Every structure is written in C-alpha cells, then in structure tokens.
Amino acid sequence: MIVLGIDPGSSGGIVLVESKLNVLPKIIFALRTPTVIIYGKKIIDTKKIAAELQKYKIDISIIEKVHAMPRQGVTSSFQFGRNFGGVESLSYLYAKRVDYVAPSVWKKAMGLGSSKKESLDLARLKFGESELWSIKSNDGIAEAALLTLFWLEKYMMS
Numbered sequence: 001m002i003v004l005g006i007d008p009g010s011s012g013g014i015v016l017v018e019s020k021l022n023v024l025p026k027i028i029f030a031l032r033t034p035t036v037i038i039y040g041k042k043i044i045d046t047k048k049i050a051a052e053l054q055k056y057k058i059d060i061s062i063i064e065k066v067h068a069m070p071r072q073g074v075t076s077s078f079q080f081g082r083n084f085g086g087v088e089s090l091s092y093l094y095a096k097r098v099d100y101v102a103p104s105v106w107k108k109a110m111g112l113g114s115s116k117k118e119s120l121d122l123a124r125l126k127f128g129e130s131e132l133w134s135i136k137s138n139d140g141i142a143e144a145a146l147l148t149l150f151w152l153e154k155y156m157m158s
Helices: 046-053 074-094 103-109 116-127 136-156
Strands: 002-007 013-020 023-032 035-038 041-044 058-064 095-101
Touching (some): 002 074, 023 046, 041 074, 058 074, 058 136, 074 095, 095 136
Parallel strands (some): 058 095
Antiparallel strands (some): 002 013, 035 041
C-alpha cells in the first residue's frame, strides 16, 4: 500500500510511504512543498507536485485537516485556502481514496506538541536516521510522514 501524506501550506511537506504486511513502513518519496511566486503571492507549485505523484500508484492520501487561524488576515486566509485546495485537488486526482485528520487528533495520539523539533525527532525515531531529519525546514516533511504513520497504525495495523 502506498500512502500519500500531506502537511498543507507553503512551508509544509509531501511524502509517500510504502506499507507492506509485517514490514515497517518506509518513506519512498519526500518533498518540501514547492512554491512559485505569481502576482507577488507565494503559491504551491502544483505542477511540480503532480509530475512526481503521477509516477506512483497511490492507494490513499491523508491530508492534515486544517483551517484558518483566529486573527489571521483575510488575505492570508484566502492564500492558505488556495494552497489547501491545490493539494486537495491533487489528492483526488492521484489517489484512490482521500482522508483527513485534524492535527490535534494525530499529534495527541503520537504524543506531540506544537514544537517542530519534536516532529523531526519523532520522525527520526520512527523512520530511522536520515539526512531529512537534520534540516530544520523539513519539519513539514516530518509531519506529513508522521501523519501517514498515525493513519496506518490506527486504520491498517489495528
């Protein structure tokens, strides 16, 4: 089974995790969310993501179920929603099934707080040593990977 994990947002991450019976899940593809500047706004480069996703037969996409934050400006909220819609559309195009998990649910289940370093450290423990986890800005990749692991443990390995 190939699971796509998405930490949405312009500083998020995208991972593909392969899960086989009686074998630990492993990351087969990881990407810090690519962005482009259009009309002065940073948006997700969906074309670059699509070029990568089309290479795989994705069984399910797990997207972190996010929403606009209180006191976030209208422009920022719109931009965030635009980015979320981009990755959501890609999920429906390239995965057989799409599911959503709120950050409060999966992070609580995995014993994580809001610290990005915690996510990098836990990803290193769960997926093994990798150069990925030594780069602070890969926290979105770590969270996308941990999101897939949460989903696999909850729905596939129980």
